[in-house]
Amino acid sequence: MALIVRKYGGTSVGSAARIHAVAGQVATLRAQGHGVAVVASAMGDSTDRLLDLARQVSPQPVPRELDALLATGEEVSCALLAMALNDRGCPARSYNGLQLPVETTGVHGRARITGIEATTVKADIAAGVVPVLTGFQGRAPDGSVTTIGRGGSDTSAVALAVALEADECQILTDVDGVYTADPRVVPDARRLGRVSFEEMLELAGQGSRVLHLRSVEFAARYGVRLRVLSSFRPGPGTLIATEEPQVEAPVVSGIAFNRDEAELTLYGLPDRPGMALEVLKPVAAASIEVDMIAVNAPRDGRVDFTFTVHRDDYARTLALMNEVVAAHPGANLSGNDRVAKLAAVGSGMRSHAGVAARLFESLARENINVRLVSTSEIKIAVLVAEDEVERAVRALHQAFGLAAA
Amino acid sequence: MALIVRKYGGTSVGSAARIHAVAGQVATLRAQGHGVAVVASAMGDSTDRLLDLARQVSPQPVPRELDALLATGEEVSCALLAMALNDRGCPARSYNGLQLPVETTGVHGRARITGIEATTVKADIAAGVVPVLTGFQGRAPDGSVTTIGRGGSDTSAVALAVALEADECQILTDVDGVYTADPRVVPDARRLGRVSFEEMLELAGQGSRVLHLRSVEFAARYGVRLRVLSSFRPGPGTLIATEEPQVEAPVVSGIAFNRDEAELTLYGLPDRPGMALEVLKPVAAASIEVDMIAVNAPRDGRVDFTFTVHRDDYARTLALMNEVVAAHPGANLSGNDRVAKLAAVGSGMRSHAGVAARLFESLARENINVRLVSTSEIKIAVLVAEDEVERAVRALHQAFGLAAA
Numbered sequence: 016m017a018l019i020v021r022k023y024g025g026t027s028v029g030s031a032a033r034i035h036a037v038a039g040q041v042a043t044l045r046a047q048g049h050g051v052a053v054v055a056s057a058m059g060d061s062t063d064r065l066l067d068l069a070r071q072v073s074p075q076p077v078p079r080e081l082d083a084l085l086a087t088g089e090e091v092s093c094a095l096l097a098m099a100l101n102d103r104g105c106p107a108r109s110y111n112g113l114q115l116p117v118e119t120t121g122v123h124g125r126a127r128i129t130g131i132e133a134t135t136v137k138a139d140i141a142a143g144v145v146p147v148l149t150g151f152q153g154r155a156p157d158g159s160v161t162t163i164g165r166g167g168s169d170t171s172a173v174a175l176a177v178a179l180e181a182d183e184c185q186i187l188t189d190v191d192g193v194y195t196a197d198p199r200v201v202p203d204a205r206r207l208g209r210v211s212f213e214e215m216l217e218l219a220g221q222g223s224r225v226l227h228l229r230s231v232e233f234a235a236r237y238g239v240r241l242r243v244l245s246s247f248r249p250g251p252g253t254l255i256a257t258e259e260p261q262v263e264a265p266v267v268s269g270i271a272f273n274r275d276e277a278e279l280t281l282y283g284l285p286d287r288p289g290m291a292l293e294v295l296k297p298v299a300a301a302s303i304e305v306d307m308i309a310v311n312a313p314r315d316g317r318v319d320f321t322f323t324v325h326r327d328d329y330a331r332t333l334a335l336m337n338e339v340v341a342a343h344p345g346a347n348l349s350g351n352d353r354v355a356k357l358a359a360v361g362s363g364m365r366s367h368a369g370v371a372a373r374l375f376e377s378l379a380r381e382n383i384n385v386r387l388v389s390t391s392e393i394k395i396a397v398l399v400a401e402d403e404v405e406r407a408v409r410a411l412h413q414a415f416g417l418a419a420a
Numbered sequence: 421m422a423l424i425v426r427k428y429g430g431t432s433v434g435s436a437a438r439i440h441a442v443a444g445q446v447a448t449l450r451a452q453g454h455g456v457a458v459v460a461s462a463m464g465d466s467t468d469r470l471l472d473l474a475r476q477v478s479p480q481p482v483p484r485e486l487d488a489l490l491a492t493g494e495e496v497s498c499a500l501l502a503m504a505l506n507d508r509g510c511p512a513r514s515y516n517g518l519q520l521p522v523e524t525t526g527v528h529g530r531a532r533i534t535g536i537e538a539t540t541v542k543a544d545i546a547a548g549v550v551p552v553l554t555g556f557q558g559r560a561p562d563g564s565v566t567t568i569g570r571g572g573s574d575t576s577a578v579a580l581a582v583a584l585e586a587d588e589c590q591i592l593t594d595v596d597g598v599y600t601a602d603p604r605v606v607p608d609a610r611r612l613g614r615v616s617f618e619e620m621l622e623l624a625g626q627g628s629r630v631l632h633l634r635s636v637e638f639a640a641r642y643g644v645r646l647r648v649l650s651s652f653r654p655g656p657g658t659l660i661a662t663e664e665p666q667v668e669a670p671v672v673s674g675i676a677f678n679r680d681e682a683e684l685t686l687y688g689l690p691d692r693p694g695m696a697l698e699v700l701k702p703v704a705a706a707s708i709e710v711d712m713i714a715v716n717a718p719r720d721g722r723v724d725f726t727f728t729v730h731r732d733d734y735a736r737t738l739a740l741m742n743e744v745v746a747a748h749p750g751a752n753l754s755g756n757d758r759v760a761k762l763a764a765v766g767s768g769m770r771s772h773a774g775v776a777a778r779l780f781e782s783l784a785r786e787n788i789n790v791r792l793v794s795t796s797e798i799k800i801a802v803l804v805a806e807d808e809v810e811r812a813v814r815a816l817h818q819a820f821g822l823a824a825a
Contacts, residue, residue: 031476068496071436073503080506083514084499087492091470094489098478101485109488113518114563135563158519158540 017182018050018140022150022172026189027246028092029059037187037246038099041145045105050140052179053107053147054172055096057088078123082152083160086112089149089168097147107145110135112152112160117171119153119161126161128153128170133178140179148175169230177237184239185252186226191245192253193218193225195417196270200405203418208251210268211258215241217360217394218271231255258362266370267361267415270408274401276306277329277352278386279336280321284346286313294320297335303328307356307389307398317345321387323398326352354386355404358396359411371395377414383407422587423455423545427555427577431594432651433497434464442592442651443504446550450510455545457584458512458552459577460501462493483528487557488565491517494554494573502552512550515540517557517565522576524558524566531566533558533575538583545584553580574635582642589644590657591631596650597658598623598630600822601675605810608823613656615673616663620646622765622799623676636660663767671775672766672820675813679806681711682734682757683791684741685726689751691718699725702740708733712761712794712803722750726792728803731757759791760809763801764816776800782819788812 021041028034037055045051057065065085069076076084093109100107112119115135119126136146150168155161163170169186176184192206193215210218212235215226225243234241234255244252284290291310298305307323324332329352340346364370374395378385383406387398399407412418426446433439442460450456462470470489474481481489498514505512517524520540524531541551555573560566568575574591581589597611598620615623617640621633630648639646639660649657689695696715703710713727729737734757745751769775779800783790788811792803804812817823 031473034477065496068436068500069503072439072500073507075507076503077506080499080502080514083502083516084496087495087499090492090495091473091489094485094492095473095477097485097488098474098481101482102478102480107485108564109485111488111518111565113516114565159513160516160519 016048016050018179019044020052020054020172020176020179020181020184022054022168022184022186023056023096023246024168024186024188025056025059025062027187028055028096031095034092034095034099038096038103038105040246041100042103042105045145051145052136052140052175052181053096053145054150054168054175055089055092055147056150056168058092058095061088061091079159082123082162085162086149086152086160089151093147093149100145100147105145106143107147108139109147109149111149113154113158115148117148117153117174119155119163121155121157121159121161123155123159123161125164126153126155128163128174131174131178133175136175136179164229167227167229169227170233173230173233173237173239173241176239177233182240183242184234185242185244186230187244187246188225189245189247190225190243191248191250192243193255194269196408196412197272200272200408201270201412204412205417205419207253207268209254209256211362212255213258213393214268214360214362215255217358217391218269226255266363267359267417268363269360269417270357270411270415271360272355272357272404272408274355274404275326276323276354276356276398277326277332277350278321278323278354278398279332279348279350280319281336281340282319282347282349283317284320284340284343286316286318290318291320294336294339295322297339298324298332301331301335303332307387307396309387323354323356323387353401354398355401356396356398357404357407357411358394359415360394362393364393364395373414374411377410378407381406381410383410421453423584424449425457425459425577425581425584425586425589427459427573427589427591428461428501428651429573429591429593430461430464430467432592433460433501436500439497439500439504443501443508443510445651446505447508447510450550456550457541457545457580457586458501458550459555459573459580460494460497460552461555461573463497466493466496484564487528487567490567491554491557491565494556498552498554505550505552510550511548512552513544514552514554516554518559518563520553522553522558522579524560524568526560526562526564526566528560528564528566530569531558531560533568533579536579536583538580541580542584569634572632572634574632575638578635578638578642578644578646581644582638587645588647589639590647590649591635592649592651593630594650594652595630595648596653596655597648598660599674601813601817602677605677605813606675606817609817610822610824612658612673614659614661616767617660618663618798619673619765619767620660622763622796623674631660671768672764672822673768674765674822675762675816675820676765677760677762677809677813679760679809680731681728681759681761681803682731682737682755683726683728683759683803684737684753684755685724686741686745687724687752687754688722689725689745689748691721691723695723696725699741699744700727702744703729703737706736706740708737712792712801714792728759728761728792758806759803760806761801761803762809762812762816763799764820765799767798769798769800778819779816782815783812786811786815788815
């Protein structure tokens, strides 16, 4: 029948009982006649425990050894899962990143997968054996163990699906699909049956932590059908695939938000060419990522410059900006790390006018002040005060008619 | 200067603080100009914790996956040790069994090392980098992870010393050398400055749990100088090397003992050829190792047959022997798992008469009954009741003049 790559996240394999439940699901899938390969993350909080161990030993662990350490988390869960499968009469073999191998670049901590040697795995599947591959890790060109960053097991699964030319890559997690908004914030949020890669990228990038961003890009590039499913409850989940042009996409598919934002404003900078560069150059040099940017219209030869960074980078960015304003008499700096971003996302947006108007209208009706705006073809994002974000999400969810019927 | 392989056991790397202490020792050795390669075991009780995890998932884990699971223990300790070394300005790189690789046979759980590819490690040492190799594990011919049995890290260290043609293989552990007897039983036991491989084999085999038996055989075969040192206290330790013929060996070097014995006696078996085989064949077929064996002189066409097995195998062996005696009317079976073995060991024994006499005399004086005897060229072993073994060890230690001067 079909060839399916299944990825189970840390919560899904978080205990011996969970591992048995997962083994049961995989054995059932195989008994239905499907070819199955599994990718698993480390058990529950084991990566955090390994990180803690590393910090006890070294304030700043050398990246090569940190990777060697962290990679053991997936080796443990995959060996246990292969044991549980064998116990059910479903032959299985675990493989770590060195074994296939999963070739990556040599950048420790955030390597990129360059290819998976799938010969062994293909032979296993042909022989009725379920290969169980450690997610999140691979082998550098020099033979060292690498990791591909947190959440990278999703990317491992997509890479394996590409290498196997699998029919579908199923990401099993603790949610049963992609929702029109976070159901913890919007009780009547609705599971989406299907979203496009682009929508998923915006939803994931805006804080819908269902899928790792890079895995979606990777799946989009290679046209892998991705499906998000719950490992706890049966159901069809959400299919993430190329857009079907015959279907009229809804104007807005979902409302995403995140609280990781911090906002900085430099007031009264001289209005001259190169000023934006002068502000952003030290930020870029410090490898701090800037998200939203706004410059107001100049007045009396002066401009105000606002941008957002991740909240973790707030203190460092503030220090850098203090130096910038010091160089310009009359300029001054303010910052706020109690802000949050929310976004309306939808492939239909590009063919519909009025989305922005409806968005601003519904926020105004709730007396929610919009601090910054950024737009893309399929998204309008706004920055609001953090304590207003949940109210804002609920307002937009209702304004765009996203609630369950 | 010298090229040294150092092996640190589980207790030596049992915590972040211990790992720092070990890193300090290794860095000092390297700062003295020595070439150093390190082999490390898993931290403290981590192997037991992994075994426990496996048992939670599977009553009888498939051996291939159990090996993949257990191997992570050493990967963790070696990555942490390499971090700690780098933090001290001592460049270091960890390697697991797949990476060099450490080639082994494919028998999971008790693979044998067939060779270590030392190119990478040699290049590291030449470049001033300390390679840190995971003990206990290797790569099967099919690329699977293997383990070489508990305590096998000692063997890994010796194999690395062979591959590197190292000047010395130092086993750092929680004791500071090999003693004339267990100091917990014999308070005036004395550390031996040097023992021969043969003596060490008998001492280790009899229960002096300082070094893994196979590592000593391996070192003897390749003439590797082995040294047992404490990782907690400085000191010269005990050198285990080929015997120096010019030195007159003491008659007895040490008294070893172990409590792992169980004794079975089959009474009144027919005295005919093949009877011993009939008794031992089912034991061998069940992969149960027999240690001491005794057959008494036949009387009235009947013989009694006594042998010992490991205490863990006692119940299984008893069941097998019940079947044997059932086949012979008039025969019956008795067993005792409260017995212990002790042995006087010494290279000098082969050139000295009277050791057995002195041994029996001193045990008789203590009213200790000898149940079974076995001898080798450099050893006399006897079986006694378990509750008498400590008294017996102290009596022999004194009788052979082994106490510290």
